[in-house]
Amino acid sequence: MFEFRKTGHLQRQTVLLRAWVAGLFALVCLLLLAGRLWYLQIERYDTLSARAEQNRITIVPVPPRRGRIIDRNGAVLAQNLRDYTLTVTRAQVQDDIDDVLDRLGELVYLSEGDRRRFMRLYRQSGRYAPVLLRNNLNDIEASWFAVHAYRFPGVNLEARWVRNYPRHESAAHVLGFVGRISEEDQRNLEETGQMGNYRGTSVIGKKGVEKTWEKALHGRTGVEELEVTAGGRPVRELSRTDPVPGSDLELSLDIGLQQLAEAQFSGRRGALVAIEPHTGEVLAFVSSPSFDPNLFVDGIDVESWRKLNESPDHPLINRPLYGTYPIGSTYKPFVGLAALEMGLRSARELVPDPGYFELAGQRFRNAGGAVYGPTDMHRAIVVSSDTYFFSLGAQMDVDALHDFAQQFGFGQITGIDLDGERRGVLPSRAWKRKAYKQREQQHWYQGETVSVAVGQGYNAFTLLQLAQATAVLANDGVYMKPHLVRRIIDPLSGRFNYPVAGPQYTIDLKPDNLRVIREAMVDVVRKGTARRAFDGAPYQAAGKTGTAQVYSLRGAKYRAHSVDERLRDHALFMAYAPVENPQIAVALIVENGGWGASVAAPIARTVFDYWLDPDRTALRRARLQIEREAQGDPAQPAAAPGRPELDPAPVDEGEAPEPAPPPDESLAPGDGALEENP
Template sequence: MMEVLDSEAEQSRFRLRVWVVGAVVLLAFGLLVWRLLVLQVVRHEDLSERAESNRTAVVPIVPNRGQILDRNGVVLATNYAAYTLEITRSKVKDLEATIDELATLVEITPRDRRKFKRLVEDSKNFESLPIRTRLSDEEVAHFAAQRYRFPGVDIKARLFRSYPLEETASHVIGYIGRINQREKEALEDSEHAANYRGTEVIGKLGIEQSYEQDLHGLTGWEQLETSAGGYAVRKLGSRAATPGDSLVLSLDIRLQRMIEQLYGNRRGALVAIDPRNGEVLAMVSRPAFDLNLFVDGIDQESWTQLNESMDRPMLNRALRGTYPPGSTYKPFMALGALELGARRTDTVVQDNGSWTFGGHTFRSGHPNGPVDMHRAIVKSSNVYFYQLANDMGVDTMHDFMKPLGFGQLTGIDVRGEARGVLPSQEWKRNTYKRPEQKKWYAGETISLGIGQGYNNFTLLQLAHATATLANRGVKHQPHLGLGKVDALTRRYEPLAQPAGIDLGYKPQNVEAVRRAVAAVTVEGTARGLFMGAPYTSAGKTGTAQAVTVGQKDRYNAARLSEYQRDHSLYMAYAPADNPTIALALIVENAGFGAAAAGPIARRVFDYWLLGQYPSEEDMASVRAGQARTPMGQPRRANDIPVPSDSIALEGLPRRPLPDPFPPATPEGTAPATAPGNLRPPNAAAAAATAAAAAASAAWVPED
């Protein structure tokens, strides 16, 4: 009986175990079916894409960067292909030892090592960084034969930027550089993120930065089938990269180079504008720097030299340097007085050489006697404008000068423009901290009338205001971009520009000031500069203090260090009646405006209006600060070579320079091509030219 019970209990336990095992097996199959359902149905599309991506790779194709050209098609920035030797740090065990070994195969200089170290500091471990650029074919072959010894090191073909004219217009053109971490993050958050895959460089300064999106182009791609080891097997599809558009600037690079050579080693800036449309014809900042230093990453030694130099070559003086305008401010003060009713043209002021206000004597240099507005501008009477500033008041001056662009951003199409200072009572309250500093004192207003005191403007602002005066009160936004050349069609298309703004000045007031600044070059402080010129011009000299001179002290340049001496300024336009060029310039610490700045302006006008390029003798004289009227035989500007290629473009509006030596015409008749109000050569002009050198030798500037 017991045996039967034991047998039944054992069978019962066996059946239970069978049910448990069956349930486990059924559950396992259920889980398997559920997992298959998830993989095959629910996640089918996602897993299919991932499998495909493991089988294929999409490689970005970086576009060729667009060129930068001047208004005549001269190449200012272009590209070239070269091999680079690159290291991926994450794949290299001992970086220094690897570089030492590489140096036995290819030349690696200390400068290369310094540049590489700087790149390492700014990049991530998995990025490929160049230790050498522009390898020769022999160097490529030497490394290729030993490549197996250097895991993580490879040869790559890359495009490099080239600046054929080196430091010419360096501040305007700018340069490109490796994309840093901050720029990467900004790109990732922008709509351009996809277009910069594979791109390693970006515009850092100047036009290269401002027109980055136009110059960069559209990134292409190749879809490749890969093996299990990650090697490409075949190409599945592709889209070619679209090169960036080329950008045509309004600069005349031959004029730009001439001005830079006229400055020589002196510091300063010049901006020349076409007053009819705002095109910037030249934007000079001296000293400059070689753009090619930045092509493959500047080394620390060169960077330190540029940044620690007292001459500050990296500073764009035309755009960011701010200076008191000195007497070049007086024509605009006169225009404000007429427009606001503070003066009439025939109001006479007695100039005894100084003016006392509130116990302080403001000096004028020399007495001019009774002066009306015309004579005050021509003779540069400080006393006249001291009294005018006092009568107008600081806030009235501020409100009139603001629309002219003083102390305002002009909106030019290059970044980094400085605002400068156009003082007002509100400006002072917001600028200073202590209560006694916030208060505006009446005596502070006086020096503003002659362009001193708190006044500080850029040369671009002064040139912009001069162009507005030249254009009879119609203001155009200054711009460097003239047009684009489509990368595919190679056709030129002009860039749209905003319409000019009429500031609403009364014509008779504008003409009164224009007559006065035209007389400056005939009978005033610039009379020695334009003797014999076959065109009329208008201008105003200026001398601005670099350091304050005490009330009882006299300025003596010989007793001051170079950097403490007065600045030399000039603003002008020509031809006087129908201007096609307006400019403002400064030569730092060079003294009288007519002595250093004015002669440069004369050569600029001779180039633009006559097609003349100064002789070597004359250029040396200007650089030495010893020139007045041109000396020696001028050259044809069109014959002066520019060390860069020139591209002929369909639709590019060229402005041919006049021939300075046209065929002789019968006496008493004018050449058919005489532009504007240029005066044709005649006996009187020839005699004036012959006498100019002797006259200028005895001429003493008065500003």
């Protein structure tokens, strides 16, 4: 009996102990649960709430519409077209990619080129980066795919703005092109703090105006706040900040003049730049041959790239900006003006011209062996007497000529609003010391100044520099910065501003000396080497023909028919018109074209005839008056005071001539100049 009671007591104690343990365990669990709830609801509330909100809300960048580019008359040169594209994101693709492409090809057309380009980019891209499969889908293809989109996870149909250049090859070197944002572009954007403004944007300016004016053209990215499902499907829009479209750019180019000038170079290599002397506005900017910038918008295909890159005519090189040439006798008016300003010769001083000039036992001859007899500066420019300028070069100090010529822009960066401009070579003693490493090659010889004085030797200038120098000469020494963007137009308000106003400086020139050179250039056109090209013109032009050697003759006689076509002389011409009130200045080169008078001057005549047509002139004046009234300023912009310093270090002007340069770059110095006879 006693044992039974003892056993029952122990059992009750065990049950109570178990009950207490179970209750304690339950209490601990409740406390842990309460603590966890307190931690999540109180301590982690802000963080978890934000994460939950992010799961529900997504921020989508809204890229802005890129600004248009138009010519001075409103003709569209670069625009945006609505386009449908198919992109593929690797992380979302569930089937074999080749099978996906095969099935997709039943709905939309996929060429072999599309598939090859896509597969190359697909293998190189990250898992979450969308890769372009096909662009320019028409409305039928886009709607057909949209109906069957559920069958193709990872393949997305998108609407976008795509850049388009309706003029194709015309003015391509001015406009440049846009292309996909590369890793290098991303680094540059991050370094400059602009990456946030490019979220959602896939292209950026790569060349030309598209690149140099990228900030104005791009605009400001907007933001869209969307409520989405757990799978990322949009439910509704919560808020939106609209993007600000890029500014429209009005270029100073006249596309009619541009295309007319380009047509003159059909099948020929060369360059032409036309400038309005009083404003510095570039009216035409030709680099021939050209290319179609539309090829680069979505990435150029291999075949097209190879065709452009391997062409011996180098269509991708911007010749007026990057190609450097000896400019031959077109340099003579500037050398003559330098001699007058330095007091080395008077305009009426006669110099004997027996057909050659002799220095240190070496004879420098006139082109074609011509003999002009006693010649003053006026006649020397009109008939292009090499002997006169050879003798002038023997009297000149090359450094003094350098300092004078650089004021006109020779051997200087003009600062035009395009990328890739070259300085060229305006020779001086300091330049030669830097250009050559061996001490015996660093000495400057007087015979080298003789060649430089006729536009040969070490001279290597861009066509833009020659055109700018011609414009400064026509504008009485007033230096206006050359520029292509005439007005920047706000797309929202329609208001505009001019990026360039007023001269940079004025060269101090004696009016009498300037008149001597101008009258000689007038007679070049009236009765000199360019008389045939300008016969019957209803205006009076002033100009100078030039023919520049591509390689040194070393005393041999030049025969065009006996040398390779790409080694023949370059034909050059520079001019402005009309003389009494210059409205246009032109410089052009036809590579390996031969005589400047017969090849280059007629092109300038065609350009002048178009621009100086009375009806077009009256229309331009009327438009200019309307612009001034709209801006509330009937007067011309005020001139910018002061003169900026020219480059203080002439040793930075260029490199030593290369032994075998390409046809559009610096050419080997010759031992004389060639010029056509009157």
